[in-house]
Amino acid sequence: MPLDADIAARLKRDPAGLVCAVVQQHDTREVLMVAWMNDDALHETLTTGRAVYWSRSRQELWRKGDTSGNVQRVVRASLDCDGDALLLEVDQRGPACHTGTRTCFEAGGDLGAVNGLAEATP
Numbered sequence: 001m002p003l004d005a006d007i008a009a010r011l012k013r014d015p016a017g018l019v020c021a022v023v024q025q026h027d028t029r030e031v032l033m034v035a036w037m038n039d040d041a042l043h044e045t046l047t048t049g050r051a052v053y054w055s056r057s058r059q060e061l062w063r064k065g066d067t068s069g070n071v072q073r074v075v076r077a078s079l080d081c082d083g084d085a086l087l088l089e090v091d092q093r094g095p096a097c098h099t100g101t102r103t104c105f106e107a108g109g110d111l112g113a114v115n116g117l118a119e120a121t122p
Helices: 005-010 039-048 104-108
Strands: 019-025 031-037 052-055 060-063 072-079 085-092
Touching: 005 039, 031 039, 031 052, 031 085, 031 104, 039 052, 039 060, 039 072
Parallel strands: 019 085
Antiparallel strands: 019 031, 052 060, 072 085
């Protein structure tokens, strides 16, 4: 069964037919990872309640947790105002990152940006 036509019409996909998905823990608001979705992945995610992505390296659907057991249960899915990014609020079981860390951003590390709040004037 295809993605709902009204939802499909609102999406702005990249040249490969993908939309960026930001994945956030629903209760703590912690950003866990970023992944990509095609229409099939989004349809399956919306209709099963389980996060499904498109693996750009394997060129196939990737059901989060099939091999690791670290399943993401979807609490809410939203589309941004431009239609080119999704926000998935999930309940993450186990680490989100394939490196074994809670988030993919722990594994990547801090880049040392200047804290703009420290420079703010009242």
